[in-house]
Amino acid sequence: MRSDGRKLIKKTDLLPLLIIVSVTFLLLFAFSGEKPGYAEIYHNGELIRTCSLDDNGDIYVCGGNVRLTVSDGGIFVSESSCPDKTCVRTGRIHTGYQSIVCLPNKLLVKISDDNTNSNDIDVIM
Amino acid sequence: MNNLAKLKSIPDFLLITAAAIIISSCQPDNRNGAAEAEGFCFGTFISVKSFTDDNNSDAEKMSENAVQICERLDSVFSRSYTENANRLIDQDGCLKECLTTTASLNDKYGDGVNLTCGRITSLWGISSPKPAVPESDDIIKALGFIEDTGYHNGDLKDFSDGVMLDFGAVAKGYACDLIYRGITEDLYTGSEASLAGKNSCQIVSMGSTTLLCGEKPDKSSFKVAVKDPASPGGDNYLGIISCAQAFISTSGGYERFFVEDGIKYEHIIDVKTGYPIKTDLTSVTVIVPVRAENGGILSDFLSTLIYIGGTESLDRYLGDTEYYVIAADINGFIHKSRNMPEDMFSLKNEVYSYAQ
Numbered sequence: 001m002r003s004d005g006r007k008l009i010k011k012t013d014l015l016p017l018l019i020i021v022s023v024t025f026l027l028l029f030a031f032s033g034e035k036p037g038y039a040e041i042y043h044n045g046e047l048i049r050t051c052s053l054d055d056n057g058d059i060y061v062c063g064g065n066v067r068l069t070v071s072d073g074g075i076f077v078s079e080s081s082c083p084d085k086t087c088v089r090t091g092r093i094h095t096g097y098q099s100i101v102c103l104p105n106k107l108l109v110k111i112s113d114d115n116t117n118s119n120d121i122d123v124i125m
Numbered sequence: 126m127n128n129l130a131k132l133k134s135i136p137d138f139l140l141i142t143a144a145a146i147i148i149s150s151c152q153p154d155n156r157n158g159a160a161e162a163e164g165f166c167f168g169t170f171i172s173v174k175s176f177t178d179d180n181n182s183d184a185e186k187m188s189e190n191a192v193q194i195c196e197r198l199d200s201v202f203s204r205s206y207t208e209n210a211n212r213l214i215d216q217d218g219c220l221k222e223c224l225t226t227t228a229s230l231n232d233k234y235g236d237g238v239n240l241t242c243g244r245i246t247s248l249w250g251i252s253s254p255k256p257a258v259p260e261s262d263d264i265i266k267a268l269g270f271i272e273d274t275g276y277h278n279g280d281l282k283d284f285s286d287g288v289m290l291d292f293g294a295v296a297k298g299y300a301c302d303l304i305y306r307g308i309t310e311d312l313y314t315g316s317e318a319s320l321a322g323k324n325s326c327q328i329v330s331m332g333s334t335t336l337l338c339g340e341k342p343d344k345s346s347f348k349v350a351v352k353d354p355a356s357p358g359g360d361n362y363l364g365i366i367s368c369a370q371a372f373i374s375t376s377g378g379y380e381r382f383f384v385e386d387g388i389k390y391e392h393i394i395d396v397k398t399g400y401p402i403k404t405d406l407t408s409v410t411v412i413v414p415v416r417a418e419n420g421g422i423l424s425d426f427l428s429t430l431i432y433i434g435g436t437e438s439l440d441r442y443l444g445d446t447e448y449y450v451i452a453a454d455i456n457g458f459i460h461k462s463r464n465m466p467e468d469m470f471s472l473k474n475e476v477y478s479y480a481q
Contacts, residue, residue, distance in 0.1 A: 085204045091358025101170040124350045
């Protein structure tokens with residue numbers, strides 16, 4: 001109790017305060033937490049499809065010449081018509097600095113996520 | 126405290142604080158301009174990321190210009206695959222610069238990389254959709270068209286009839302050199318903006334060749350993962366390079382090859398035999414600090430040359446101070462430059478160990 005007789009925190013203050021604090025923590029959690037990535041699939045330089053890495057299943061692209069498989073939070077080329085199979089050998093990708101390229105089929109698959117930070121890898125070679 | 130005293134109550138203060146946290150947590154980070162550009166050049170995928178302190182417009186210009194340089198060079202170099210050397214037109218002097226720079230590197234380091242190997246590489250169809258083992262007679266004939274890269278000081282019309290050039294060994298490195306010149310000489314924006322120096326950053330990835338330029342927005346060092354040559358598709362990298370701005374090239378036979386009758390043929394051809402090289406190294410990475418002249422060509426040239434030479438000729442390169450080498454051999458040993466800073470390379474793969 002203060003000398004003017006006014007309570008430090010009134011009951012009516014508590015409800016909006018509680019809502020504001022709850023929303024704050026929810027938003028902070030939503031923006032800072034680990035978010036699932038998604039794959040962007042480009043053919044001839046054009047984005048033809050995006051897919052969540054939370055899903056599982058096969059995707060056929062490039063006129064059916066390439067089969068992409070999404071599983072366990074990653075994506076990989078499971079079958080390709082190209083002669084060199086470099087895209088198949090690239091294996092499974094799952095983070096923002098990785099990509100799959102199939103030059104004969106003009107295919108690019110890359111991961112888009114917001115989980116990168118300064119400790120992440122800039123380039124793989 | 127005077128300002129705080131103006132608030133009617135502590136809850137008001139808490140409400141405003143909470144609201145401020147919400148607003149700030151929802152704002153995107155706009156402290157730096159950032160832009161990406163991509164393209165298919167030199168038979169590989171090119172990815173460019175640029176960062177500037179000012180705005181996205183400069184970063185966009187930087188990224189777009191880097192890809193345009195690659196596309197322009199790719200069209201210049203690709204003509205050499207279908208045209209004899211003495212009929213090529215070198216409009217802006219790129220071919221001559223590549224030939225003379227490579228020739229000077231041949232004089233200094235050795236002649237394992239020869240740009241007049243075009244007839245042999247096209248015979249193997251290494252870059253074509255259907256590579257195949259040629260007839261041995263055809264290989265012998267093609268070897269007759271090998272000349273000294275610097276024989277005519279880059280004057281194309283003096284090459285013998287039938288000689289064809291293949292710039293594959295240095296094309297990406299040369300593109301990195303031109304991109305780097307563009308940044309440091311402020312050729313992109315034509316402004317006094319931040320591109321010339323520490324306030325901009327560009328990461329150009331061309332698969333086996335990379336340019337790391339400037340300083341990252343968060344001031345941390347660049348981090349480059351080197352693929353495990355035994356398992357290039359996995360997350361299990363050979364190691365991580367941590368460095369300041371540099372040209373980096375990696376050579377190996379683990380990604381580009383073809384198999385015929387159960388035999389694996391790598392894409393790097395020995396210009397002395399006409400057949401894919403045989404080496405006891407599985408991966409060679411060369412890091413050239415950007416202060417080196419033509420550092421892009423140098424890193425490309427050396428990674429190929431050292432890979433071709435194998436462990437037998439490796440030692441002389443490990444002692445040089447102009448660049449750094451990380452080489453893996455078939456026995457799982459890692460050889461690195463003797464002057465390499467302790468924190469530049471961290472081995473991340475327990476299958477490998479440092480050579481004694």
